Amino acid sequence: MHFLTLFLFCISMNIVFGQEKNAGITHDQLGLKENTIYMFCRGTASKSSLIAHTFNLIDTNITHIGIGFSDGKNVRIYNVSDNAGTLKSALTVDSLESYIKLPDIFYFSVWECNNSAEEFNRLKTSLSEYASRQIVFDPFFRINADDTLYCSEFCATVLASVNRRSYLFEPSVSVLDNAVFESYLGRKKLIYFPVDFFETSGNFRKIFSYKFKRSLHE
Numbered sequence: 001m002h003f004l005t006l007f008l009f010c011i012s013m014n015i016v017f018g019q020e021k022n023a024g025i026t027h028d029q030l031g032l033k034e035n036t037i038y039m040f041c042r043g044t045a046s047k048s049s050l051i052a053h054t055f056n057l058i059d060t061n062i063t064h065i066g067i068g069f070s071d072g073k074n075v076r077i078y079n080v081s082d083n084a085g086t087l088k089s090a091l092t093v094d095s096l097e098s099y100i101k102l103p104d105i106f107y108f109s110v111w112e113c114n115n116s117a118e119e120f121n122r123l124k125t126s127l128s129e130y131a132s133r134q135i136v137f138d139p140f141f142r143i144n145a146d147d148t149l150y151c152s153e154f155c156a157t158v159l160a161s162v163n164r165r166s167y168l169f170e171p172s173v174s175v176l177d178n179a180v181f182e183s184y185l186g187r188k189k190l191i192y193f194p195v196d197f198f199e200t201s202g203n204f205r206k207i208f209s210y211k212f213k214r215s216l217h218e
Contacts, residue, residue, distance in 0.1 A: 080153075081151065111204045175190075
């Protein structure tokens with residue numbers, strides 16, 4: 001199977017699932033605290049088998065992550081996405097509504113970090129700095145010290161800037177035994193940050209999760 005076939009499959013899944021879903025999840029339902037770091041996770045059907053079941057460590061529901069906080073009324077979710085289109089940067093700052101408003105979303109969860117006030121201030125500074133730069137999405141998942149990033153690499157890098165002692169995560173290594181992945185990525189070994197990398201740390205706990213209907217007819 002060629003990578004183009006997988007790409008076309010992803011497109012077809014978006015068509016099958018039809019209209020964008022919004023479960024009516026509100027800020028109040030999440031019970032978010034101020035001055036707290038949160039990981040916002042979502043799972044989409046078009047990327048589930050391609051990513052989650054192949055490269056995740058623990059959680060096969062997640063295909064994309066962002067990092068952010070609540071100001072008491074709204075959330076700001078910073079995330080690097082290949083869906084940025086013609087935007088100047090692949091880094092977008094989503095509201096709760098825009099983050100989960102996708103055609104084939106089936107999962108959403110929020111993880112709370114046990115951070116200090118100083119760490120939270122560092123987070124806001126780091127996110128503000130990244131938001132001022134032109135971030136390019138990295139479709140080949142290479143870890144480099146530049147502004148070419150993918151979603152989990154961005155989150156891992158931001159967390160390391162908050163506190164390298166508490167939130168420095170080592171990338172995972174996967175030997176690519178699939179000809180499709182090997183051909184597309186151009187290498188036999190993938191060194192990367194899985195989207196569920198933070199779940200290996202005791203500093204995070206899941207405070208909210210929701211599973212959407214997998215079909216409009218269900």
